Amino acid sequence: MINLKDIKNQFPIFKHQPGLVYLDSTATSLKPKIVIDKINEYYSEYSANVFRGIYPMSEKATAEFEETRGVVSKFINANNSREIIFTRNATESLNLLAYSLGRKIINPGDEIVTTIMEHHSNFVPWQVLAEEVGATFKIIDIDEDGNLEFKIQNSELLKQIITKKTKILTLTYVSNVLGTINPIKEIISTAKSINPNIIAIIDAAQAVPHLKIDVQELGADFIVFSSHKMLGPTGVGVLWGKEKILKDMYPFMYGGDMIDEVYVDRTTFKDVPHKFEAGTPAIGEVIAFKESIKFLEKIGMNNILEHEKKLTDFAINRLIDTFGQSIKIYGPKKIEDRGGIISFSFDKFHPHDIAQILADQGICVRAGHHCAMPLHTRLKVQATVRASFYIYNDEKDVEKLVEGLKKVKNILK
Amino acid sequence: MNIYQDIILDHYHHPHNQGRLIKPDKSGKVSNPLCGDKIEMMIDFEKNKVKEVKFHGEGCVISTASASMLTDFAKSKSKEELKKLNSKFIIKMLGIDLGMTRIKCAVLPLEALHKLL
């Protein structure tokens, strides 16, 4: 069980923004004091560069930095911490893959498979790569409920999409719009039973913050996520990959820290993970990132998911009870299939107006296509309103949302 | 300041000049892919001046109210006068404080109008 009052007290923002109803953790999460303090500690006490100085401050910074790599590695059950690469965010991790892996293995006529529910960051890099190389870009559709079609049709449908020519299967674990939790393990194992050479990439940006992930058990080859969506600092993303594949990939960016030796006629590169980490990283932010993971682990990932599911179930019921037909909620009907994200349309009101009137009451939601335009086109809506939950949200927030929407109706009706 | 003032809401609920012209001299569409607002504007000129202007489309309160007020303003104005209008004018016309994101909604009708001049 989550002790909400205790948790809220650990987020300084609630003191600075009294009455804040924050329902946009899918965009970015709030930060607990221990994370902020840790950033402060680095900048105040040992703000040296990493991997460079011989002096104690630099060694301290390097040790703290590498400790985070270890904490991340354990958190997702990687084989070892060399498999953890720090990037700027999930977007950069995906672009790194499209560049360093995609350009290495995709040839004309090969297939890249993704889904219609992807965030643009897991859609566009592959679409562009396919076009550049002359590969085929294939898209798994959703059913009317917002689950991947694969789920109801069992493996037959996937067999039509995944072939011997498929090199990469890349998909999201949790949809940032529908909240759908995809059956990743089953999808990967079915895909690999059709073609064992497929490389499976999981966009876990909306999964790692909310549920327990074990990369060994999932059977994926790569997963990506962002620190800032899981209570950590901005500017830090993670790419986890199997060491064997990482070693074969092209470097991503060239420069300091990633080279082994440079001569006028040739350069050799460091081994993983440093081969992919050119230039000075977000040192203080990486260092503080481990505090957010420790914080989450203390609460327990299973408790977090349970809390969010309960709240989502409560919210969906409250919204439908109060507004009936005039509210349309997208995504799976069954709470088992979804996480703490609710996207909806309300009457004929424009999402921007809804979000604005809610904002005037201190309620933060997102309005737009949430960087998932292909999905919105598929749903035949231009834009939706999205409310999302995390560990610091409670039923009071839901009640405020309901009251806020009543006001929207009063003003715009 | 609340942007949902009575006058704005009144234009939203009962927009002026909403509809289409038969065989307009010119027509043009603009859209904001971010929020899905779409406006088509149609115009008839008499010599250099606007004789009639109408708009239709899907929009939020701000873009609809802005289109309603702007089309009122545009009538019998010359092309040169209208070309000079900018976002500052729109903000003044609406008489409300707009954040960075909503400015785009407010100036969308002006973009449509400028396409027709």
Ligand SMILES: Cc1ncc(COP(=O)(O)O)c(C=O)c1O
């Ligand atoms: C599913 C999904 N993938 C990727 C991203 C991109 O994350 P970032 O902006 O941190 O790179 C997001 C962020 O909204 C997301 O929801």
